[in-house]
Amino acid sequence: MPAAERSPYDVLGITPAATPPEVHAAYERALAEADGTAAREACTTAYLHLRNTGRRLGADILEYAAPDPASTAREAFAGVADEPFLAPEAPAPPIAALVVLRRAESAADHHEPPPTKGTFAVPTRFSPTAEVLPPVDIPH
Template sequence: MPAAEPSPYAVLGITPAATPPEVHAAYERALAAATGTVAREACTTAYLHLRNTGRRLGADILEYAAPDPSTTAREAFAGVTNEPLPTPDAATPPIATLIPLRRPTTANDHREPPPTDSTFATPTRFAAGADVLPEVDIPI
């Protein structure tokens, strides 16, 4: 069912939790209140959708389905499209300005001596020692 059509639940004035007898009663009420051929056809179409279990499941899925991703993305980025995009000719910053962005601890890790054998070398500041253990009070 296209998204432009109203929900069959809204046409009949019921909730998705309505039982088949409630759907039938709502159909009769809506049909009696309908004036004109278009309104009667809408009531009949809604009733046929909700009377059939497979069609009702389809109506439920469409009722609670997520919106179309392309529309959602277009709405999410609506304000961004007004901003000019950077040109590829924009100058990249010199490397000297990017060096302070490195963490000093990373630089210290790279200053550690390389492993002498084929095992992994743990940097000195991460080496196991008693200074990393919390103090524990031992009762006497």
């Protein structure tokens, strides 16, 4: 069922849980309220779909079917190509600002002795001390 076409349930003003007598009553009510030939034809078509159990199952499947993933992705990313990723007026940061490690720390890592055989030695500057713990107030 195309997306522009109304659901037979919407045309008759009922829910998918409606019983056959409720479908018939809704059809008669919608037909009485319809103004114009197109509205009457829509009511009749909806009633024919919902009266027949095979067609009703088809309408239910099409109503609640998952949307097409390709069209959904196109709609979700429709405006992405229109906006620039980076603002053109923002200058790029200098390479020196992107360096995270300091030379002294990296040099200290290279001067520490390698791990001994079979065990891994934690460098002394990374050993746990009381300085790394936050201060704690002891209640009296």
